[in-house]
Amino acid sequence: MTGSQEKQITILGIETSCDETSAAVLVNGVNLRSHIISSQIMTHQKYGGVVPEIASREHSLHIRPVVEQSLAEANVGFKDLSAIAVTYGPGLVGSLLVGVSGAKAMAYAAGIPLLGINHLEGHIYANFLEHQDLEFPLLALLVSGGHTHLIVFKDHGRYEVLGYTRDDAAGEALDKVARALGLGYPGGPQIQKTAQEGNEQAFKFPRAMLEPGSLDFSFSGMKSAVLNALNSAHMRGETLNVPDLAASFQQAVVDVLVHKALLALQQTGVKTLLLAGGVAANRLLRETLEYELARQNVRLVYPSPVFCTDNGAMIAAAGYYHFLAGDAAPWTLNAVPGLNLKSQ
Amino acid sequence: MDYKVTSVTAEQTRNWGKYLAAYLLPGDVLALIGDLGAGKTAFAQGIGEGLGVTRPMASPTFTLIHEYEGQCQGTEIHLVHMDLYRLQHPHEVEVIGVEESFSGDSICLIEWPEIAEDYLPENRLDVEILGSGEQPREIVFHGNEGNWEQRITAMIHSKEEKLGGS
Numbered sequence: 167m168t169g170s171q172e173k174q175i176t177i178l179g180i181e182t183s184c185d186e187t188s189a190a191v192l193v194n195g196v197n198l199r200s201h202i203i204s205s206q207i208m209t210h211q212k213y214g215g216v217v218p219e220i221a222s223r224e225h226s227l228h229i230r231p232v233v234e235q236s237l238a239e240a241n242v243g244f245k246d247l248s249a250i251a252v253t254y255g256p257g258l259v260g261s262l263l264v265g266v267s268g269a270k271a272m273a274y275a276a277g278i279p280l281l282g283i284n285h286l287e288g289h290i291y292a293n294f295l296e297h298q299d300l301e302f303p304l305l306a307l308l309v310s311g312g313h314t315h316l317i318v319f320k321d322h323g324r325y326e327v328l329g330y331t332r333d334d335a336a337g338e339a340l341d342k343v344a345r346a347l348g349l350g351y352p353g354g355p356q357i358q359k360t361a362q363e364g365n366e367q368a369f370k371f372p373r374a375m376l377e378p379g380s381l382d383f384s385f386s387g388m389k390s391a392v393l394n395a396l397n398s399a400h401m402r403g404e405t406l407n408v409p410d411l412a413a414s415f416q417q418a419v420v421d422v423l424v425h426k427a428l429l430a431l432q433q434t435g436v437k438t439l440l441l442a443g444g445v446a447a448n449r450l451l452r453e454t455l456e457y458e459l460a461r462q463n464v465r466l467v468y469p470s471p472v473f474c475t476d477n478g479a480m481i482a483a484a485g486y487y488h489f490l491a492g493d494a495a496p497w498t499l500n501a502v503p504g505l506n507l508k509s510q
Numbered sequence: 511m512d513y514k515v516t517s518v519t520a521e522q523t524r525n526w527g528k529y530l531a532a533y534l535l536p537g538d539v540l541a542l543i544g545d546l547g548a549g550k551t552a553f554a555q556g557i558g559e560g561l562g563v564t565r566p567m568a569s570p571t572f573t574l575i576h577e578y579e580g581q582c583q584g585t586e587i588h589l590v591h592m593d594l595y596r597l598q599h600p601h602e603v604e605v606i607g608v609e610e611s612f613s614g615d616s617i618c619l620i621e622w623p624e625i626a627e628d629y630l631p632e633n634r635l636d637v638e639i640l641g642s643g644e645q646p647r648e649i650v651f652h653g654n655e656g657n658w659e660q661r662i663t664a665m666i667h668s669k670e671e672k673l674g675g676s
Binding site (some may be wrong): 256257258259260311312330331332333334335337338342346386387389390393394397398406416503504506 | 520545546547551552565566568569570572573574575576577605606607616642644
């Protein structure tokens, strides 16, 4: 498919910020021509978490074959690309560097622009892959292992962070509780699975709402409440029902996320909520929001599960809109492990 | 010699971090030890507050290393907040760049430091938070080498004076 007739914008997206080495070719923002994810999750399962040493070594082994495969499956060459988009933060520095250096070299050699994408923005743009009819303003609830944010988008590239976690991210709290319950990695899906056999009313865990009207989150105290329940039972020589604990904790986390999302919708008057990040795949969260938002005539949009976890397609999608805006990263682009989402 | 103080709320734990911040110097390395939910992140947030960090300090468990800009004894410093909870092998400590953070213009806070034992400088302050759940916490300061003993006693005395002596 070299030498295409009509003018098309073809973006290669590359993501290496954490577990996954992923590359995707996206045409005109909607036509996903290839999407390769080389996951290290099997390796990590053995260790009960992301092991960065393995992460960066695996990325450097995988990046070339993953990019080559994505180009081959899309039936394009470097000369057909309009730009290369790459995650430059936040994430693990070693892992990010593999993607950034690779993308930089490829874009420079191909003589095309390099686009530096914020990983968090990428997660939100996963929604644009499958929904082209999204109208601004949009409210995004980004929930993952490292982040919990409420962000309002006035337009592409124009957003304001309304709230974020003051301590643990929602996914981190789920991960840590899963580990304390002996459920394994990744914690979120394990909690969800175990919770199916449990009673979500069995334990009354607190819901940290913070000051009235606040859109910030705090999951640390909720995590501690589960640990306290486990510890005190242990001291009394009792064992607690693990499915009940998982179900009650999952319910508490979902209640807080839903409450804050509804509050943000109410405060902003926005009529579309985008879910993003790994925890967006949580069924209870989706179903509860589905139910609550239908009552308020608010549209709920979320990505397919494959686009909820880290992936190159979402980076290509964000890259497409940056390309349209005329953005380009300098050749000095560096990995920024602590990159934030700043209101702009 | 160990110095102990007590804390009955997360807020008090945070405040002890804030008091300690006034006695820190550029280049300091602090190991924060304690179980899940003991209050390590709250203590670190207090240090950040004391060092004039304005950005929110969330838990670095997932992202491993967070860096902030702060002020210490009148100079600009980087406050590096690490969490090694998820590391499994000591050599991963090298790969994520823990040692690179030990520099004269940084103050380094390390949660779950046990795995990095071989890489930590001898001249450091260990802060161990004992107790969990609803129990009050005992915060134990243990200075290895350096002048930590003077600094910790000065902090505790100043705190006691503010409270009217005890």
